Amino acid sequence: MIARYIDGTASKEEVALILSRIPHDGELAEMLGILTAPDIVSEKRPFHHRFLPLTRLAAANDKNSCSWDCELHILKNRGAQFDSWSLLQVAKVNNWLRSAGTPLHNVGRALESQGLAVSRKYNATVTDLDNAIRSGADVIAVIDRNITAGGSPASIPAYHAIIVKGIGSATTVTYYDPADCIDVTVSRDRFAEAWAPSRNYMVTASVGDAYDPHPIEVDDVRLPADLEELVEAIAENAHDVWARARIDEGWRFGPERNDREKTHPDLVEYCKLPEGEKEYDRIMAMNTLRLIQSMGFEITDFRNGLECPDCGNFNHPDYRFCPRCGKKLK
Structure with a gap:
């Protein structure tokens, strides 16, 4: 039904049902906010294998605050002087921390606000993690908690921010899990499997001046x-x-x-x-x-689109019903 809703072929009843659920289902609202291209759901590969999850939410603990908890843990360990309540209000105002979690592109914003040099990188490697830790940086990685908990990968990963503490032997990785406030050691294979859904996303925080930019690699993306x-x-x-x-x-x-x-x-x-x-x-x-x-967004040419007579929303030419209000389109 969601697939039909996205490509504009859902019935009026199905559109009405989905619209009624969006205000009460944060995960559904987030997914539909990203899956805007009509062909996205047509491929069998999961979303996170096709697109960068910059706007997905790190939220795999009870309060959806795993990234926030990681950042506070780092600041406290560094002896930073800050008022956690005031910082929390800043985080909420700037959407660094939402009720449903932290967008991956906002992981590290609280650290930035306290003067740390923060760098983000996709397609990182375990060697990158190890080098950053050895240089004195704190390292946050985003993993799929479904996998580290012993389960199998789900269609939508349970993105979870953790602090990588060390790359021990050739077979293990140790990290701090803010959900349980403990250090966890897993095999490198398990860690690699859990890290992959975030496209090997890592965030480093340090006090150094050695800026090493990591622009997101998009050379393989072909534009229409x-x-x-x-x-x-x-x-x-x-x-x-x-x-x-x-x-x-x-x-x-x-x-x-x-x-x-x-x-x-x-x-x-x-x-x-x-x-x-x-x-x-x-x-x-x-x-x-x-x-x-x-990131999974589509730039659509609406010059031949259909304007909804009720809400004025411009829709894809192939849509039968307006996804905003459910009105049947001519």
Whole structure:
């Protein structure tokens, strides 16, 4: 039924049933908020094998607070001086911590707010974990608690934030589990299986200045031809946004960059930029579009879509019923 709802072929009764359940089912609301592309559920591979789970929630303990508990544990161990109640309010206001859990892309935000240098990486390795720990960093990883608890993988993983304490021998990994407030040692094979659903997501926190960026790898994401045509327009607009901000700050064109005089050679029309600068903007535009797709979202051309006569929502041309209100579409 959910598959039919997503691709717009559900009956009016089925749409009404799902809409009635969304306010009371946080997991259903989260899933439907992400599974927006009509073809996402058509493949047999689980969601987490196809898309980066940036917006999925780490919530596999009683209060859905595993990430928050990990971050507080790290801060306390580092002797940080902070007011936990005030920090909690900041976390809630900024959606770092929601009632249903912490979005994976927000794991580590509380640590950032207390001055720690936080880095995020997907497709990490056990060697990455070991190197980070040896360098003095604290390491949070996100695992599927279904697997570490001895169960089998579910269609939707029970994402759970833990603190990796050490890579012991060639066969074990030790981590702190905030759900039980204990250290747990598991085999590397079990850990690897549990870590895989988050696409081997790790978050490191340290006090060092050695910045080693880990942009999300999207080179294997292929854009539809109609989106590729948008890259140049997005690149040009990105340049205009940057230039407008610079000019508003008092910068002006100059043959060389001079921070004291506030002159910059790139404060010209996009068409007059050197090809190398244009390519930089194109890469930024292309990778942004690829990242959106890699997270499971779809950019839809609604020029031929159907507008719902009741709520005004624009819908995919193949939809029979409006997923927002359930109205039958013409």
